[in-house]
Amino acid sequence: MHRREFLSTAANPDARHDYLVELHGEPAPGTRLTLRYVPDRAVATPDGVAAYLGALSGTAGNSGPEALALAVLDDLNNELIPRWVEVxxxxxxxxxxxxxxxxRQPSWDNPHLFIRLRRI
Known part of the structure; x- marks a missing residue:
């Protein structure tokens, strides 16, 4: 099973609104991963993210942090298709x-949300 297949999703409860989802995990000892995204039609399920982090554990310690961040970004873009995502x-x-x-999606922008993100 490919690691991306562990990322299970659920329908966004209200896609009319922009809101921030933030998740944290440790795919390998000494490596902390933070996912922040604005959902479009789907949200990641907590169980799916936990399983995904487990699937990443085999490769997280072997690749550099740049490669890991880009791989996770690619996986999230393919499975969630978020409006905006930061890894x-x-x-x-x-x-x-x-x-x-x-x-981010090419046509999406929310300056008011980004102002608040800078404060976090």
Missing amino acids: TVERTLPVPQRVVVED
């Missing part, structure tokens, strides 16, 4: 490192 990968060893990647 952050942080590692503490051998030196503290943080990688942030972002993507």
